[in-house]
Amino acid sequence: MFLVFSLLGGVVLLFIIAPLAAMFLQVSPGVFAETAADKEVRGSIMLTLWTSMAATAVFAIAAVPLAYLLARAQFPLKRFVNGTIDLPIVIPHSAAGIALLGVFSRDTIAGKAFGALGIEFVGGYAGIMAAMAFVSLPFLINASRDGFAAVPQRYENVARNLGASPIRTFFTISVPLASRSIVSGLVLMFARGMSEFGAVIIIAYHPMITPVLIFERFGAFGLKYARPVSVVFISVCLVFFIVLRSISGEKRKFFQ
Numbered sequence: 001m002f003l004v005f006s007l008l009g010g011v012v013l014l015f016i017i018a019p020l021a022a023m024f025l026q027v028s029p030g031v032f033a034e035t036a037a038d039k040e041v042r043g044s045i046m047l048t049l050w051t052s053m054a055a056t057a058v059f060a061i062a063a064v065p066l067a068y069l070l071a072r073a074q075f076p077l078k079r080f081v082n083g084t085i086d087l088p089i090v091i092p093h094s095a096a097g098i099a100l101l102g103v104f105s106r107d108t109i110a111g112k113a114f115g116a117l118g119i120e121f122v123g124g125y126a127g128i129m130a131a132m133a134f135v136s137l138p139f140l141i142n143a144s145r146d147g148f149a150a151v152p153q154r155y156e157n158v159a160r161n162l163g164a165s166p167i168r169t170f171f172t173i174s175v176p177l178a179s180r181s182i183v184s185g186l187v188l189m190f191a192r193g194m195s196e197f198g199a200v201i202i203i204a205y206h207p208m209i210t211p212v213l214i215f216e217r218f219g220a221f222g223l224k225y226a227r228p229v230s231v232v233f234i235s236v237c238l239v240f241f242i243v244l245r246s247i248s249g250e251k252r253k254f255f256q
Helices: 002-025 029-037 039-072 078-090 093-104 109-116 125-150 153-161 166-177 179-195 198-203 210-221 223-255
Strands: none
Touching: 002 223, 029 039, 029 223, 039 078, 039 125, 039 166, 039 179, 039 210, 039 223, 078 125, 093 109, 093 125, 093 198, 125 179, 125 198, 153 166, 166 179, 179 223, 198 210, 210 223
């Protein structure tokens, strides 16, 4: 059985690795260096990284407490809320972009309100962050909810009986014990946001994040010019996630 499972697993790994390896092998070191030095490419990658990171940080403030509520509280329409949270995963992301445009375009109530504050969603950084967050929030909420659900409630009850307030119990007991899942959810949300294309291109084609830049170069110049950008972006993502996983691993050891 172990041999059969190993062979099946090898097929899956080959399916994932082969296309990526072929793409990397088709880009020479010289072309890679030239693309990495391209000012437009570097600016696009930096934009992609910081907008995804900012979207994750901003929405985590509300998403993590919501995940705790879903794990602990019983309330009417809870199943409906859980199903709604998963909707961004299953709907076409171009449709998600159109939905966001219907809320945040310049002639809507929300668009006008944010516009008065100097925040533009259409063709702006806020639009990119909103699109990234919309499609990636389920990963953070679901991971955090499962983490909180796995925390024995008796630990929280003991803290409350010793005089800790609900908010103190949340931050000193619940969050540390669920930190592994919360950190994993943050990483997943960040990663999913970075790779978003369909929703972003609808609401904010410019300024261009890297997935949009890859699409534009492929459409305008063909595979020869799109492939090196893809390889550079994947390389940056790989390094970035090795660092993130290392940091999250250290945090898990701290809380254990």
